[in-house]
Amino acid sequence: MSGLPFWTVIVGLGIGTFLIRFSFLGLLGQRPLPPWVLRHLRYTAVAVLPGLVAPLALWPTATGGQTDPARLLAALATVAAGIWTRSVLGAMAAGAVVLYAVLGLGAL
Amino acid sequence: MSSSTSPLARGIRDGLPFLVALTPFGLLFGVAAAEAGLGLGKALAFSVAVIAGASQFTALSMMRDGAPVLIVLATALAVNLRMAMYSASLAPHLGGLPLWQRALAAYCLVDATYAASIAVYEREPGWTLRDKLAYFAGVCLPVCPTWFLLTVMGAMLGRSVPDWMALDFAVPICFLAMVAPGLRTLAHLLAALTSVALALLLAWMPYSSGLLVAALAAMAVGAETDRRMAG
Numbered sequence: 001m002s003g004l005p006f007w008t009v010i011v012g013l014g015i016g017t018f019l020i021r022f023s024f025l026g027l028l029g030q031r032p033l034p035p036w037v038l039r040h041l042r043y044t045a046v047a048v049l050p051g052l053v054a055p056l057a058l059w060p061t062a063t064g065g066q067t068d069p070a071r072l073l074a075a076l077a078t079v080a081a082g083i084w085t086r087s088v089l090g091a092m093a094a095g096a097v098v099l100y101a102v103l104g105l106g107a108l
Numbered sequence: 109m110s111s112s113t114s115p116l117a118r119g120i121r122d123g124l125p126f127l128v129a130l131t132p133f134g135l136l137f138g139v140a141a142a143e144a145g146l147g148l149g150k151a152l153a154f155s156v157a158v159i160a161g162a163s164q165f166t167a168l169s170m171m172r173d174g175a176p177v178l179i180v181l182a183t184a185l186a187v188n189l190r191m192a193m194y195s196a197s198l199a200p201h202l203g204g205l206p207l208w209q210r211a212l213a214a215y216c217l218v219d220a221t222y223a224a225s226i227a228v229y230e231r232e233p234g235w236t237l238r239d240k241l242a243y244f245a246g247v248c249l250p251v252c253p254t255w256f257l258l259t260v261m262g263a264m265l266g267r268s269v270p271d272w273m274a275l276d277f278a279v280p281i282c283f284l285a286m287v288a289p290g291l292r293t294l295a296h297l298l299a300a301l302t303s304v305a306l307a308l309l310l311a312w313m314p315y316s317s318g319l320l321v322a323a324l325a326a327m328a329v330g331a332e333t334d335r336r337m338a339g
Contacts, residue, residue, distance in 0.1 A: 006150070008177050009167055009184075014157030016185045022214035024196040025203060033196045036331070041193040043299045043330030044323075045162075048187045049287050050300045051307030051322040052166060053280040058308065062276040071277050078281050082288020088129050091285035099277060107272075 070106060074099035115239040119246020122228070126220035126251055133161050134255050136278050138262015139269055140165065144172050148263045155259040159218060159252065162286070163187040165279050175316050183320050194222040201229045202244065204237050213241070216248040218255075295337060299330030 024033070033041075057075035059065045077098035082091030113121075134155075141151035158164050167184040175183075194217055202213055224247045229240060269275050291297050303326035310318025 005177050006146075006171070009171060009180050010150075010154055010157050012177070012181045013163065013167055013184050016181065017158050017160055017163065017188045017191070018215060020185070020188050021191045021195050021217040022211060023192050024199040025210045025214050025217075026195075026207070033193075036335075038193060038196070039331040039334050040327050041189055041196075042334070043295065043327045044186065044189040044193075046287050046290060046296050046299045047303050047326035047330060048166075048183070048319070048323040049162065049283040049303075051303035051319050051326065052169075053283050054304040054307045055311050056277070056280045059311075060276060062271075062274065070274070071280075074277060075280060075284055078284040079288045079291075082285055083291050086289045086292075088285050088289060091288050092129070092132070092281060095281035095285060096278075099274060099281070103272070103274060 070099055070102035073102055115235065115243040116246040118228070119224070119243040120249050121246075122224045123220065123247035123250040126224070127254055130220070130251065130254060131258060132278065133282050134258025135262040135265065136275065136282065137161060137164055137168075138259045139265055139275060140168055140262075140279065141259070142263045142266030144168055146263070148260060151259050151263040152256060155256050159215070159255060160188050160191070161255070162283065165283075169279075170316050173316060179317050179320065183316065183323070186320065186323050191217060191222075194226075197226055198222065198229075201225075201240050202237075205241060209241065213244055216244075216252050218251065220251045221247045293334075293337075295330045295333035298333050299326045302326040302329045 053075065057072055058067055060068050060071050062068075063071075074095045078091045078095030081094030082088070085091065085094075137155065138151055141154065146154070154164055154168075158167075163184040166187050167180050170180045170183060195214065198213075198217070202210060205213070221244060225240075225244050228243055229235065232239070235243075287300065291300055303322050306322035306325055307319050310321055312318070313321070
């Protein structure tokens with residue numbers, strides 16, 4: 001991964017991300033956003049990240065695409081702990097514990 | 109919350125707890141960048157130019173899959189769209205600053221700096237523009253430079269991390285941990301389920317473009333559910 005495509009992604013993502021952050025602070029001043037735009041923006045993170053993770057949890061590249069109980073259970077534990085504790089760190093800890101516990105059991 | 113503490117000092121103090129979550133995430137990005145074959149310089153350039161972990165991971169993993177530049181950019185930028193909402197919500201507080209200060213604040217506008225600032229601005233209606241800027245700068249001070257430092261440290265650790273640590277799965281866990289605490293409303297739940305279902309169903313689409321379709325559909329589902337529940 002090098003050369004022109006790499007730098008195009010870095011520069012493009014850098015400028016694009018800056019413009020997203022600068023949008024209302026910088027250019028549109030203090031005019032409020034229309035409610036329908038705000039409604040969509042509120043759901044961007046929850047719309048992208050679960051879809052990004054789902055194939056990695058079901059078909060991990062590390063196991064050659066074979067479904068791995070450790071990774072799948074760790075993903076489910078992370079979500080469950082996150083909903084239950086409402087804490088990012090609690091969710092991370094639960095996922096890590098389950099991942100290593102099941103990987104460890106499998107290695108016995 | 110003694111009123112004798114300056115807004116700058118309060119900002120620094122409120123920024124520090126975010127380092128606990130930032131540390132594994134930043135180290136992981138450095139490690140992932142090294143494993144993808146990026147050198148120290150490129151890994152650091154990535155973090156300095158973009159300074160948004162989730163989109164950096166997204167772009168990195170899609171580039172490893174050989175996705176075309178435009179698809180990588182569109183998907184990684186979609187991850188950052190939520191920051192337009194941050195920008196809009198801070199505009200009434202920081203919109204009065206000179207242009208260069210607004211540009212600098214925009215560059216440092218990440219999840220941590222937004223979450224801390226908006227909470228305090230709403231609790232401290234008496235703060236002047238200067239106080240608000242000082243607080244925002246205070247939160248940035250521990251958070252933003254640490255992100256760069258962690259990238260470098262992770263990139264140096266790089267390939268020395270053994271396979272049994274299953275680091276490939278640390279990033280999925282981080283992403284799920286970021287999203288799960290927010291799954292409190294029906295709209296958030298339905299958006300997340302749509303995203304998962306469509307991403308799996310459309311996994312056959314070339315170059316991860318199925319993810320982009322899944323994300324746009326999930327966003328619409330979340331917004332529409334929100335509208336119906338509210339109306």
